[in-house]
Amino acid sequence: MxxxxxxxxxxxxxxxxxxxxxxxxxxxxxxxxxxxxxxxxxxxxxxxxxxxSAPVNNGIGxxxxxxxxxxxxxxxxxxxxTNGSMQSTNRNLDFALDGTGYFVVSPDGGTDDYYTRDGAFVLDKDGNLLTQEGNHVMGYASGATGTGQPTTALSIKQYYTSATNGVDTGTDAQKVSSFSVGKDGSITVKLGDGTSYEVGQIGLASFQNEGGLVKMGGNLYKTSPNSGDATYGTSGSGSFGDINQGMLEMSNVDxxxxxxxxxxxxxxxxxxxxxxxxxxxxxxxxxxxxx
Incomplete structure (x- = not known):
């Protein structure tokens, strides 16, 4: 042939x-x-x-x-x-990362982590902050240092007792009137009486070799032996980018x-x-x- x-x-x-x-x-x-x-x-x-063949002395070349x-x-x-362009959505559960980093998500709210750049989050009836497919958004509890692997499944409840910063469905509880997420990923809720306090902070991850991450579908990535272990932190600290609320990162396809x-x-x-x-x-x- x-x-x-x-x-x-x-x-x-x-x-x-x-x-x-x-x-x-x-x-x-x-x-x-x-x-x-x-x-x-x-x-x-x-x-x-x-x-x-090499040249021969006094002979053929x-x-x-x-x-x-x-x-x-x-x-x-x-x-x-490279980052995609930012698109404003004016939805308070949409978050875009401007710079390096990935949101840390877990299917069971534990330490079996996946990573994503898709910040289109939702809440369930219990106030859990989730991805569109139901994975828990992981972060740090209020008052934590914001370093190390995030192990707190973040939530934004509908009712809080301002005296204890705890969740309460009794008569002392007040309904949340609004909430906001700062550039550092801290989640602050505002109650009906005007008081406000932080209920958690969104955790981020970065990698030595992003190209080694494995695509899992659903806008999720998983580590591989060539990606290196995740380095954790919060937005605006170290090399991590800022979190922008009310915006989403678009695809970078040209x-x-x-x-x-x-x-x-x-x-x-x-x-x-x-x-x-x-x-x-x-x-x-x-x-x-x-x-």
Whole structure:
């Protein structure tokens, strides 16, 4: 068989995968906090037709080796973690991170953590602060140092007793009239009598190598051996960005770039298909030599 036939097949496979990456980027162009992916190609091993030789003293000069490539493969799929643009929503449970960091969420309110840039949170009937899929938003209790792994499942109750800063559904309880989240992630509730106090602080995480994070779906990431362990803290401290209430981070997909990449991948796919059809004609001519 002709080696170019298999080179063409490898080109079809690689460019099909590139189209898959581009299609996923375009499909998620409106996904909150989505990060664009890009794909790189690598050439496959080459066949040595002849080895190189060094010059001979007072004799023939050096000769370069002859190599023939055997196709292409996917070199890697990387993620662009630059911030997306901020969009104002005026919803008090929407939060956008301006800078480095991830919200820490847990399915059971424990230490089995996931990480997300999607700050479109909701409350349930018990006042638990949750992601759209029901994962608890993790942070620090009021008065805590705000360092180390956040282990408090945050909540914003509807009734508090101002005397004890505790939750109470009795006659002494007052309904929350409003709440706010500061740049440092601290959650402050305001009661009907005008008193206010902090009920917790949103925790954040950062990583030595963001590219090593594993996508879990649902806008969630999980650590991997190559991402490194999470470093925890609060917004506005250290290298962490600020939390902006009433805003969401949009996808950082550049549609113009994606359409350009799609055209390039499509034409490359067509060209590799043409190689296969040409090889088919050559093989047909070989078969027809014996008549």
């Amino acid at each position: 002709l080696p170019s036939l298999y080179s063409g097949i490898s080109g079809l496979r690689a460019n099909q995968q590139k189209l898959n990456v581009v299609a996923n980027n375009i499909a998620n162009s409106s996904t909150t906090g989505f990060k664009t992916q890009s794909m790189n190609f690598e050439d496959m091993i080459s066949q040595n037709l002849s080895d190189p 050096g000769v370069n080796g002859k190599q023939s490539g055997l196709g292409v493969k996917v070199g890697g799929i990387s993620t662009d973690f 549609l113009a770039q994606q359409f350009t990449d799609m055209i390039i991948a499509q034409r490359a796919f067509q060209a590799n298909g043409k190689i296969i059809s040409t090889d088919d004609e050559v093989l047909q001519d070989l078969v027809n030599l014996k008549r």
